[in-house]
Amino acid sequence: MLTDSILLGSLHTYRRYIARYLLHKDPEQKDPRLPIYYQALAGVGAGWTNSLATTPVELLKTKLQMQTQRVTLRHASGTATSGLAAEVFWLVAYPADVIKNRLMADSLQHPQYPGFKGMSKVAKDLWTPSHQSPRELGLLGLPFRVRRIYTGYLTCALRAFPTNAGALLAFETAMYFMNVK
Template identity: 30%
Template sequence: MGKAGGDDAAAAAKKAAAAPTEGSSSAKGYAAGIASGLTKLAVGQPMDIVKVRLQCSPPHMYRGPLDCFLQLARRESLLGLYKGASPVAVSWSISDAVLMGTLHNLRLVFSRWTGSGGENGKKLPVIWHAAAGLGAGWTNSLVQAPAENLKTLLQVQTQRVSLGGRSAGIKAGEQVLFTGPISAAKAIIKHHGPLGLWRTMPATLMFRSSFAVMFGSFELFSQLFTSLKGTRAELSPAFATFLAGGLAAECFWLAAFPADAVKNLMMSDEPGKLRYPTVRSAWREIWYDRPGKEAGVLKRVRGTYRGLGVCLLRAFPTNACSILVYETTMRWMGAEKTTTT
């Protein structure tokens, strides 16, 4: 009896020593988020600029995503596909560190509240994954609102880009307002003060609320693929994570796209000459003014989701890769995994 008790105590001590502390697990969530953000930039930036151009340009400027891509590449060079990438490289690294780190820590908190995770085998309910996504999205907005503002101002400019960073091939009458993110930031601060960088915060919060949909659906898809274990349709863990991440991203964009259109329209405004100072004014432009007062509901919905096709094409590989990198990095670092399947 004494020997058995001693063996149990030794085993418990060994297990406690091998388990990651909650503090180290929390920090690892932020570190894995940086890797996730850089992955998003590498995979998704070219399609992101096409989406923004379709959302913010006059209705008949491009025939569709492919025409927009070809015009941009031909007139502004392939480097033009990475306009606004420098603030995004920094912001997505910080942003995903904040997003995924906050998500991970909220999951840990909710697991303690609900008694989920650990050795009891009880999964954190999907609703709490959605709540963690909502909280992470709102926290992430503090970082992303100014960075996306700068990115959008640079993306809607149409001058050609060269390797030296100089604009080339500027047509008569065209004006280069911003030479880079610093130039754009200075213009915003000059006209609207430092808080002007967060002018579109209400729209950003609306948009990023849809992370509740993304991470809730990610858990649903993960549970579905886990249930296939032992059947002929069983998926490898890596492919299941990749597929769940891509499908969750599609759900996110279907829910978030109208708010994204409002946000980008507000962010495309030239500093000092605001056409859309509020969410209401931007939404009115998208829903009422662009399609025309006599337009039917179907035409208005189509106008609201203008650019959705390229967005969905971009979202699947971008987010599937970034979530796979995040999950793989978390496993590689030995972070405690108490809330995912």
């Protein structure tokens, strides 16, 4: 909630600053909408601002994600349908997040994944680690390799939906009641 508030609040603030700058630069301007490249600039600023708050949280998440213990839900029933943006985002972005977390958790004094090639080495080590069992080889081993990359995904997906939906609802409702355009 805190990081989404910072992200959305700073996005709004950067948009306002840019709009004021453009109005000051050209007082004759009548269209209050920002061009897409200024929207992108506001997004970059918001992402940078948000990263200052999320870095400690990301470090904790990384440490938790790096644990080797597995949690299994044995009696899960029913299915859930989600085209929802947060769920699709995490489904696609999760492998990259796992790679990023491995790089973040790497030792600074004696790194396993140094330099620019570190990312590809992490991906290779996740897909075909040196301690890979024979059942993980070949086409029949594909589910085991995918499982290794998506360890912890269920928790992430279950958290993403209510978190993002609630944050967006709160933000849009607050903007509506404050009559902010």
